[in-house]
Each structure stands twice: as C-alpha cells, then as structure tokens.
Amino acid sequence: MKLSKNHYVIDENQPHIIPADHPDRQILRQLVNVCPAGLYQLNPDGSLSFDYHGCLECGSCRLLCDEKTLARWRYPAAGYGVTFRFG
Numbered sequence: 870m871k872l873s874k875n876h877y878v879i880d881e882n883q884p885h886i887i888p889a890d891h892p893d894r895q896i897l898r899q900l901v902n903v904c905p906a907g908l909y910q911l912n913p914d915g916s917l918s919f920d921y922h923g924c925l926e927c928g929s930c931r932l933l934c935d936e937k938t939l940a941r942w943r944y945p946a947a948g949y950g951v952t953f954r955f956g
C-alpha cells in the first residue's frame with residue numbers, strides 16, 4: 870500500500886489517540902515496531918514522540934496495550950480520519 874495516496878482529514882482539536890504520561894518502556898518499544906505508519910518514535914532520552922496525523926486506524930496499538938500506555942484510543946469523529954485510496 871502506498872500511504873502517500875491516502876487522504877487524511879485531521880481533527881486538530883481532538884486527538885483520537887493520546888499516549889499516557891508515564892508509559893511502560895518495554896511496551897513503547899513494541900508500539901514503535903507494531904505501528905504500520907511509524908507514528909511512534911523513541912527519542913534518545915527514552916521519551917516518546919507520537920503524531921496521530923498519519924494514523925491508519927488499524928487498531929494495532931490499541932490491541933497491544935491498555936490505558937496505562939494509551940490514555941485515549943478511539944476512532945476519529947465522523948468526517949475525520951483516513952480515506953484509503955488504492956491504485
């Protein structure tokens with residue numbers, strides 16, 4: 870799949886995924902590996918960078934962890950999110 874062909878409508882006021890303040894480091898490493906869009910990044914100091922703007926809404930990160938790691942996970946509100954474009 871070519872992600873650049875997708876169309877995103879971003880809700881800048883309400884992120885649909887919010888990492889928790891002090892997530893487990895081991896699970897963070899798994900998040901970095903599981904996200905097909907590469908939205909989770911571990912910084913050299915061990916902190917997490919996350920950008921929900923390119924989310925594919927696959928749910929992999931939600932399945933991997935609970936609210937101790939992701940304080941919020943929900944689908945974007947109606948009219949927002951990803952539209953997949955193939956071909």
Ligand code: SF4
Binds near residue numbers: 903905923927
């Ligand atoms: S739902 Fe999928 S694409 Fe979106 S942040 Fe989680 S793993 Fe990445």
